[in-house]
Amino acid sequence: MFGYILRRLAVAIPTLLLLIIFSFLLMHAAPGGPFTGERALPPQVLANLEAKYGLDDPLLVQLWNYLKDVVLHFDFGPSFVYPDRSVNQLIADGFPVTLTYGLLSFVLAALVGIALGSVAAIRQNSWLDYLAVGISIGAQVLPNFVMAPILVLVLTLWMGWLPGGGWSFTDPSYWVMPVIALGTSYMASVARITRSSMLEVLGSNHIRTARAKGMPESRVIIRHALKPALLPVISYLGPVFVSMITGSVVIDIYFSTGGIGRAFVDSALNRDYAVMMGVTILIGALTILFNLVVDILYAWIDPKIRY
């Protein structure tokens, strides 16, 4: 197992390197640059900007310098669009925000989704099942860009319970709407996956054996059914986890959280090369890491899997 983890981590390095090179080249291939706007800058002004940010070097030299800074100094460079800040600062500001609401939404989606799905499967075709399925379908069809403004309308304007946007690490009232808006559709997916996988497990031989032994139903479900039923849920949640903690542009726009999701999309639209590379690397590294975590979890849950 330990050797396996080391091997996977060793493969991660060339993977990340390829990701950096491809993103870098693709990004520079897109038309326009960080300083194209409605007024064409005079050539001398543009030349000074390009010199300052090293954009006047040949592309491969830029790539090499970038890699050097990232690998040797862990320095992701200055932002071209936010000249007062470095990419490291921007990520340090925005990532904790998305990490907070993303993590909470993830917990909400996983716990409520698994509970709803399990209840629905155990009481299949009862009113509980219909209710759980109804909730999850409702949550699934309501996209977050529809739900977000509705939440603000109801909870802020009509009820006056919650601030309509913004962010504070010390005041949880700012977290509620982002967490609900981001978490519900994932929760619905988790519920549906859990329900069908649970139904399959409940019909399998080892459950019949457990019941035949006279084991109490609660124990049958928690010890013998839930664990194998969670395997497909985990393989779904692994990649979802990364996309949740790195934020959602929709949540960031509607709730003005200052999160990294909005910064990422903006950086692509603004051609803010350094920010875009920084966030790409962050997401890439997290994806590789959590894919590994999922595989380890698999081995822990399913005794049939051995690396």
Next chain:
Amino acid sequence: MTKFFATTALALALALPANAAQVAVGDTLADNQELSFWILDAIKSLDPQKNTDKTGSYVLAQLFEGLMNEDAKGAMVPGAAESYEVSEDGLTYTFKLRDAKWSNGDPVTAGDFVYSWQRAVNPETASEYAWFMELMNIVNATAVVKGEMTPDQLGVKAVDDKTFQVTLSTPTPYFIKTLSHTTTFPVNQKVIEELGDNWTQPGNLVGNGAYTLQSHNLGVNAVVAKNDNYWDAANTIITQVDFITVNDQNVALTRYEAGELDWFNRLPAGQYPRLAEQYPDQASTSPQACSYAYIFNLSDKGPEALKDLRVRQALSLAMDRDVVVDRILQGGQKPAYYWTHWAIEGFEAPEIAMASMTQPERIEQAKALLAEAGYGPDNPLAITVQYNTSEDHKKIAVAAQQFWRGIGVNATLNNVEWKVHTDRLQNQDFEVARYAWCGDYNEASTFLDWFRTDGYNSGKWSNAEFDKLLADSKTSDNAADLYKQAEQILADEVPFVPVYHYANAQIVNADLRGVPYENVMENWYAKDMYRVAE
């Protein structure tokens, strides 16, 4: 340039009191003098010489004070300068600075302005707005930006601690109007040299404005609070301004209605009529110095068809501006038949024939012109219209497509993202493109210069007579007349389809006073405002 100009300008500056919150008779001040103002996006920079957008300018105008400020109508009033003199040749401006302090207690000196203006053109600063100093025609600005001269050769000097002198390369009638722009704001050399790029962080930032930076949470909000070291702090009533970022305008409106915002100045298109009815004491619309147009590509890379004047005239005639402003935008915008925004100070529009025709008359004439140019049902004109991603641009483009279909033109719409759009505009890689221009200062040349042969002029239209009029306007006593003639040339030559002049549909808390609704440049100073008890 005559003595007359110099003396009147000086007298004008002296006669005007510096602005401050002037509480009207009968108004009782509210206990709460905090203000929350909506901004669309994260603030890109709080460095005056690196700021590039309006959002940053709103905040910077509170934190710093340039030589001149603007009053509620947009007229220039003394700011950090208490008066100025212009030399007879119109080339030297001498500013007398008032006794003022930085927020850290240091005195504001002429040397601070010298440092800041040199900083703006210094290639090391790499300011995107270095061109602004070139626009101001300061001696050697271009050479310094190019690196051919050193920043200390820029035409600015500190005669003494309180006397700042600027030398221009050519008389510049609008020079004084450029002085409320953030690029010209003073910055504190000591702080910048000590802290580098981090100097704009809360706690570090030192300014000479009426407010200081309390907190800045990128993409969330920035709070500025009253600066007790400001020279007119005694007359400053608003104690705090919270600049709140809300990226979605519909959510911003909800949050305004929930009382989280006091001032939201970009109502979503189409919302204004309902709000004006619902909140007559809060919703309003006021002119904003931008014009919206479709630009024709008249360069060698442009389509042959558009080089025919009759085709351009037909396309302009068929554009039903009333539908665009009354049905799509509905926020107090005005149909445009010329380029300069109608509300620009001192601008007199020429008589444009098309403006007085009815739409059916225009369509009839457009069809005749197209037929003359050889286009008809058998040989329809086909053009591609490029616009950048936005709901409003899309609605207008779809409407334009319909208007042009009405005269037998097949317009294909091509939606591209902003960076692609501007890249293609600058490389003449388009046929007809949506465009909007916002004035840099409150004078017609900021619009008309766009169409100069060496102007931004993405369509590469060129007209020697037009260029000459604008060159002459710099030294003319009657620039307004020359601008009028220049507009007439544009109207005759039709290098673009003017569509509408911007207006700002906004909603403002009914207890806020001193909002500069009539300032087309949308510059405002919280120090000039106050809230009344309801």
